[in-house]
Amino acid sequence: MAKDKKTGYEPMTSIEAITAGLDTVGYISISQISTAVFLAHGLRKPILIEGPAGVGKTDLAASLSKWLNLPLIRLQCYEGLDEGKALYEWKYGKQLLYTQILKEKLNELLGGAETLKDSLSKLSGFEDLFFSPQFLEARPLLHAMQQDRGSVLLIDEIDKSDEAFEAFLLEVLSDYQVTVPEIGTIKANVPPLVILTSNNVRELGDALKRRCLHLHIGFPDHEREQRIVRARVDGISDTLLNQLVRFVQSVRETDIKKRPSIAETVDWARTLLLLHASTLDEAFVRDTLNVLLKHESDIAAVSPAIGKMVREATGPDARGRLASGYPDMG
Amino acid sequence: MEKQISNFIRALRSADVRVSTGEALDAARTVAMIGYDDRALMKDSLACVLAKSESEKQIHDRLFELYFSSAPAGSAVQSAGTENDGEPTEDPKDAAERLSQLTQQGNEQALATAIERAAEQAGLNDIRFSTQVAYFAQSMVRAMGGEQLQARLLEALQGRTPDADAEAQRLIDVRRTLTMTARERAERAFQIFGAAETEKFRDEVAATKRLSAIEANDMARMKQLVAKVAKRLAVKHSRRRKRTQRGLLDVRRTMRANAGVDGIPFNVIWRQKKKDRPKIIVICDVSGSVALYVRFLLLLLFSMKEAIPDLHAFAFSYRLKSVDDILETMEFDAAIKKILREIGLGSTSYGQAFSDFKMEHENKIDRRTTIIILGDGRSNYGDPRLDLFRDFAGRAKRVIWLNPEGRALWGTGDSVIPRYEPFCAQMSHVATLKDLEKAIDEVLTAYS
Numbered sequence: 188m189a190k191d192k193k194t195g196y197e198p199m200t201s202i203e204a205i206t207a208g209l210d211t212v213g214y215i216s217i218s219q220i221s222t223a224v225f226l227a228h229g230l231r232k233p234i235l236i237e238g239p240a241g242v243g244k245t246d247l248a249a250s251l252s253k254w255l256n257l258p259l260i261r262l263q264c265y266e267g268l269d270e271g272k273a274l275y276e277w278k279y280g281k282q283l284l285y286t287q288i289l290k291e292k293l294n295e296l297l298g299g300a301e302t303l304k305d306s307l308s309k310l311s312g313f314e315d316l317f318f319s320p321q322f323l324e325a326r327p328l329l330h331a332m333q334q335d336r337g338s339v340l341l342i343d344e345i346d347k348s349d350e351a352f353e354a355f356l357l358e359v360l361s362d363y364q365v366t367v368p369e370i371g372t373i374k375a376n377v378p379p380l381v382i383l384t385s386n387n388v389r390e391l392g393d394a395l396k397r398r399c400l401h402l403h404i405g406f407p408d409h410e411r412e413q414r415i416v417r418a419r420v421d422g423i424s425d426t427l428l429n430q431l432v433r434f435v436q437s438v439r440e441t442d443i444k445k446r447p448s449i450a451e452t453v454d455w456a457r458t459l460l461l462l463h464a465s466t467l468d469e470a471f472v473r474d475t476l477n478v479l480l481k482h483e484s485d486i487a488a489v490s491p492a493i494g495k496m497v498r499e500a501t502g503p504d505a506r507g508r509l510a511s512g513y514p515d516m517g
Numbered sequence: 518m519e520k521q522i523s524n525f526i527r528a529l530r531s532a533d534v535r536v537s538t539g540e541a542l543d544a545a546r547t548v549a550m551i552g553y554d555d556r557a558l559m560k561d562s563l564a565c566v567l568a569k570s571e572s573e574k575q576i577h578d579r580l581f582e583l584y585f586s587s588a589p590a591g592s593a594v595q596s597a598g599t600e601n602d603g604e605p606t607e608d609p610k611d612a613a614e615r616l617s618q619l620t621q622q623g624n625e626q627a628l629a630t631a632i633e634r635a636a637e638q639a640g641l642n643d644i645r646f647s648t649q650v651a652y653f654a655q656s657m658v659r660a661m662g663g664e665q666l667q668a669r670l671l672e673a674l675q676g677r678t679p680d681a682d683a684e685a686q687r688l689i690d691v692r693r694t695l696t697m698t699a700r701e702r703a704e705r706a707f708q709i710f711g712a713a714e715t716e717k718f719r720d721e722v723a724a725t726k727r728l729s730a731i732e733a734n735d736m737a738r739m740k741q742l743v744a745k746v747a748k749r750l751a752v753k754h755s756r757r758r759k760r761t762q763r764g765l766l767d768v769r770r771t772m773r774a775n776a777g778v779d780g781i782p783f784n785v786i787w788r789q790k791k792k793d794r795p796k797i798i799v800i801c802d803v804s805g806s807v808a809l810y811v812r813f814l815l816l817l818l819f820s821m822k823e824a825i826p827d828l829h830a831f832a833f834s835y836r837l838k839s840v841d842d843i844l845e846t847m848e849f850d851a852a853i854k855k856i857l858r859e860i861g862l863g864s865t866s867y868g869q870a871f872s873d874f875k876m877e878h879e880n881k882i883d884r885r886t887t888i889i890i891l892g893d894g895r896s897n898y899g900d901p902r903l904d905l906f907r908d909f910a911g912r913a914k915r916v917i918w919l920n921p922e923g924r925a926l927w928g929t930g931d932s933v934i935p936r937y938e939p940f941c942a943q944m945s946h947v948a949t950l951k952d953l954e955k956a957i958d959e960v961l962t963a964y965s
Contacts, residue, residue, distance in 0.1 A: 202551075202558070222551075222561045229550050230543055230566070237571070271784075279778040390752050396569040397537055403571050 194377045195257040195336040199228050213418040214243070214250035215411055223402040224251065224380075233360050233381035235345075235391070235399035241448030242404045243415075244384040248341035251380065258334060260379070261341045262327040264348035270355060274365060276324045282317050318369035329365050332375035340379040345395075346388040353395050360398050407449060409436055415449055420456045430467040431456055434500040435479065441492070443485040455479045469497045522548060524642055525584050526567070532580060532713035534573045540566060556585065583709050612665030613688060620694040632702050635660040641703060645711045650703045657699040658692075666692055724950045729809045729921070739950070743813065746954045747820035754795070754824050754961040793885045795964045796827040798913075800874065802892030803857055804834035804865045810921045810947065812853050814891050817953055819844055824961070829881060832856050833870035835863030839878065865895060867933070868902035875905050886913045887960050891947075893922045894934035901933045903940075910940035915963060918944040919956055 198208055205221040224247075227234045236244045252259035262273055286293075297306045325333060331340040345353065359365060363378040383399060385391060407415060412432045417423065432452065439446045447455075455478045464471050472493055480486045489496075522544055526536050536544075543566045553559050560581050568574040619628045636642075639656035655663075666688060673685040723731070723738055731739055765788040774784045799818060801811040811832070818828060832840045838860055843852045882888070888909060910916045918941045920927070920934060927934040938944050947953055 218558070219561050219565070222558060223565045226547055226550070226562055226565055230546060232543070277783075279783045283778055283781070390748070393535070393569075397540065399569075400565045401569045401574070402565060403574065 195255050196228055196377075196380065198255060199225065201225070208254045209247075209250050212250045212253045214246060214254075215407075215414045215418060217407075217411060220247065220402065220404065223400055227380060227382075227400055230400070231363075231378055233342075233383055233399045234402050235383045235385060235396065236402045236404060237385050237387060238404040239406065239446065239448055240386055241450035242406060243449055244404055245341065245343055247404075248339050248382040248384075251382075252339040255337075255339070255380075257336060257380075258338045259341060260327050260331040260334075260338050261343060263343045264345050264352070266347060266349060268348050268352055272326055273328050273352070273355075274326050274359075275329045275367060276326065277318070278322045278324050282322050285317070320370065323367065323370070328359050329373065331379040331381075332359075332363065332365055332373055334379065335376065337377040338379045340381045342381065342383045344386060344388075345383045346385040346391060350392065353392050357394055357398065360395070406439055406446070409433065412436070412449065412452060416453055416456050419453045420460060423456055423460055424465060426466055427459065427464060428456070430500045431459065434467060434472070434496060437496050437499060438479065438489060441489060443480065443488050444482050445480070445485060447479045451479050451481075467497055467501050469494050472497055519545060521585075525563075525580070527642070528580050528584055528709045529567060529577065531710055532576050533717070534568065534576055536567055559585075580709060583705060586705070610669060612662040613669035613691070616662055616666050616695060617687065617691040620691050628698060631661055632657065632698055635699065636702055636706065641706045642710055644703065644707050645714050647707055647711065647715065649711070650700065650707055653703040653706070654696060654699040657703065658695050661695065661699075663692070663695070666695075726950075727948050728813050728950065728953075729948075731809075739813070740816070742950060743816050744820055746950065747817055750954065750957055750961065751821050751824035753958070754964070793914075793964050794827060795825045795961055796883070796886045797825055797829070797889060797960065798878075798881060798886055799828070799830045799889045799891065800837070800870070801830065801832045801890075802834065802865060802867075802870075803832045803861045804863075807891065807893055807921055808857055808861060810919075811856075811891060813950065813953060814889075814919070815840075815844065815853070816849060817957060819849070821957075829878075831874065831878065832860045833873070834861055834865050835869055836860075837870040837873035864897050865892075866899045867892070867894065867896040868900040868905075871902045871905040871909070874909075879909075882909060882912045884912070884914055887963065888913045888916045889919065889956075889960065890916065891919045891921075893920055893932065894918075894927070894937060895931045896933050898931050901936055903936060906937060907940050915942035915960075916940060917942060917956065917960055919947040919953075920944065921947055923948075 199205055202218065202221045202225045205224050206216045206218070209216045209221070223234050226232070236247065238244055248261075249259055251257075297309055323329075327340070331338050342356070345356075360381060362374075364372050364374040366372045406412075409432060412435070413428055416428055416432060435447055435452045435455070455475065458475050458478045459467075459471065462471065462475070473490070476486055476489070476493070480489060523541065526541050526544065529536050544563055547562050547566050548559065551558055551562050560578065563581065564574050564577050568577040618624060619631055635657040638660040639653055641653050641657065644650070644653055670685060670688040670692070673681045673688060676682070676684070719738065720742055723735060724742055726735075767786045767788045770786040771782055771784070772780060774786055775782050797818065799814065801807075801814065803811050815830060818825065818830070822828065830840045830844060831837050840852075840856050840860070843855055846852075847855065918934075918937060922932070922934075924946050926932065934944070943956075943959065945952070945956060947956060
């Protein structure tokens with residue numbers, strides 16, 4: 188455990204502290220999420236977050252970095268991502284430029300050498316010069332290892348990368364070190380807090396899964412969704428908030444291709460606010476449904492039931508949950 | 518507590534959740550870190566460390582509830598453990614008295630403790646099958662001093678006085694309570710350690726059972742099994758589809774990549790050969806007996822949509838029709854029903870089906886396509902249209918014929934299977950789910 192005074196992980200003293208801390212930067216956590224973060228810190232293991240798109244997987248990393256005031260280093264994965272883009276690269280151009288500039292100097296230096304053998308041994312001394320940290324271009328992974336106070340390393344959509352890349356990540360994730368053949372092994376003084384996200388485009392390898400804590404973030408319940416929207420959208424009225432969250436929750440229960448996630452709810456709340464809607468009504472919903480549903484077929488599927496769903500969402504709350512019962516987060 | 522955790526991990530493993538030694542250590546560290554006072558917290562934390570997918574998390578949560586429901590008593594075991602170790606020499610009367618004390622109201626905690634100890638002595642965690650519950654329950658009662666109780670009971674029965682009768686009745690009640698409690702405990706242990714094992718055994722049986730003999734009540738199990746098989750195949754075949762060919766320089770891309778360094782080739786890029794994506798056309802005979810197999814083949818293939826992005830299904834008995842739309846828009850069972858109802862009627866004609874395919878869908882075949890035909894090749898003595906079939910086989914990558922009929926029947930009666938055989942890369946008898954898995958595996962292997 189990083190008990191070192193210099194690290195930026197100090198505020199993570201308990202699960203409650205994490206929940207409260209994330210709350211201050213507008214991320215409404217649940218106990219599973221905070222527990223995972225707490226364990227990740229304690230066990231020094233990365234968290235692998237799975238779940239539908241737009242439920243706040245990436246946002247957790249961003250919020251953590253904001254709360255802990257640590258740099259967020261993000262590596263977006265895609266097919267064909269390789270070491271050169273993820274880990275480090277030699278600054279070829281700079282190396283080349285330096286050789287050009289130093290050419291004459293080299294001549295002078297090598298001029299003293301009598302034989303070919305002598306100049307070769309002199310030359311081999313320069314090799315180390317050119318393959319030194321000075322010419323090393325740090326890419327996200329290496330960059331994360333080099334932070335003095337620690338950092339939040341977000342490896343986004345790991346499922347989009349190739350399997351070879353996944354295997355290559357193993358060293359970084361289990362030992363928090365990076366091996367550069369020309370220099371040696373660079374070990375992180377303060378290991379980064381690593382968060383991997385996956386949308387399950389492909390099944391991840393067992394080796395990678397074994398090195399991670401597993402966290403699944405699903406769609407939020409009514410209460411949490413209200414708190415999230417309130418934290419994200421300024422000046423939304425309690426009535427509208429309650430109604431729109433209930434509407435979204437009921438849309439999620441219908442059989443559609445892409446169920447709206449929190450990101451869509453927030454967008455929709457902003458849209459309605461922009462249109463000065465004070466309560467949900469059918470015409471508004473019909474006009475703005477494309478913010479919530481991203482497929483034509485989904486909109487068509489939900490359309491016939493909109494009237495009924497709006498009535499249900501604006502009617503008396505069967506579950507007895509009222510928005511006004513919650514403290515104002517905005 | 519460590520023992521509790523390691524037993525819990527054993528239970529998880531027997532339920533097919535793969536837990537490595539490293540994770541077991543992590544679990545122990547986790548518990549040390551968060552303590553075990555807060556049960557919900559412990560559940561979340563262990564799930565986080567031990568489960569690696571949504572389905573594994575569900576198994577974990579179920580087992581956690583079962584397993585740690587006995588945890589409080591379990592942790593008291595050690596403290597109570599030393600109290601009366603001299604059991605064998607214990608006087609029958611004392612033993613009976615002790616046991617009847619236990620079964621009295623208000624002593625639930627002590628009883629639970631004694632039961633836990635007995636469970637340990639009887640090796641209850643080794644339970645595998647539900648038939649063992651009674652055996653283990655008995656062993657537990659014996660470990661608690663059941664024999665002494667029995668002896669005391671016999672003695673009382675011989676007494677023949679009202680007092681002795683009452684005593685006997687009381688002891689019988691004690692014995693019954695003890696046995697019941699032990700049984701409950703053994704039942705729970707079976708749920709934790711054995712149920713998954715039994716399920717696995719049943720799965721194995723189901724996978725090797727003739728698909729035509731699968732009964733309706735096994736359908737749910739078969740569906741899960743098919744899903745498992747599909748996942749296994751998908752994982753195996755969704756490997757990277759590029760292969761670097763060292764030695765063949767990609768000049769154009771190398772020059773581009775090194776333009777920034779004056780064209781000096783620091784970064785050499787090799788030509789890559791892209792592997793074909795699987796492209797599969799399934800043509801299913803949905804008449805009569807073959808229909809039973811169609812269901813499983815389609816279920817398997819459509820659960821693998823991820824690994825086979827280019828998949829088209831056709832069904833025929835007399836006329837051939839594409840069933841992609843039905844399968845994609847409807848729930849699977851309903852879709853199959855609809856297909857069988859709409860297409861399954863009429864006398865089978867392979868010739869007609871092939872000519873329909875030629876007319877309408879021929880352009881779907883290219884050199885990357887594997888055609889899978891599922892059927893018994895019984896064409897009611899119609900023209901088999903070998904000319905068309907040869908044409909398809911020539912244009913496609915491979916033609917695979919899966920036949921639910923045993924090899925001995927091929928060519929008998931109206932079966933024209935042997936005449937199609939020369940054009941097929943492979944013609945195999947498919948009777949069980951295992952056969953299906955093997956066949957699809959081979960089809961996909963041809964693409965890697």
